[in-house]
Amino acid sequence: MQNALVQLVIFGIQQLIAHAPELWPKIQAVIGKKDVTVAELQALRNEIEGDTYEKLVPHSQLNNPVLPPDIEPPLS
């Protein structure tokens, strides 16, 4: 398995050298030319933190609990 992975990586490097101009857009899409910033990471973190189960599942019965019927007061 390890041998196959190493061969695959070597093949990738060979292909990169042979076909770099065509492959560069694909490489950029996977690796990304620009590094991510702390601000971008923080923004993603804030987005994930804000997504609660109840917000993402509005039909959840946890949003709409079945309340017990009102208890009638005893007749005086």
Place this chain on the structure above:
Amino acid sequence: MKSKTKVLLSVVLLSVVCAFAPGCATQPARVTYQVSAGTHVTVKTALAAWDQYIATHPVSLETELKVKSAFEKYKAAQLIVLDMAISYKRAVDAGLENATLLDQFTAATNNAAQTYADLIGLLTQIGIKL
């Protein structure tokens, strides 16, 4: 395997190797960002499908609580990974690369991947088509 697929797979493998190899110190944060963002889109889509299912099928409270619990474990794990990515990126930017921090980062990433797989696995087991 088709040659184009082979090339793309080897590019992905190269990027994963580069992400955690010395000298590619900024890549783990970038890879974490891409993976976390992509994973979260998938989770939101999966929960939207779950929401549609709940609207049209009777679901026990117990089942729903299981899904909620799995989602909250995934979310907690993702927040830990992103916190570590932020700490790691700050350390790298300050020129303070730390092998121990990278190991902890890797462990947190693996845990987050497991919680994501558990959530998706649970929804698939219930019968949600993803």
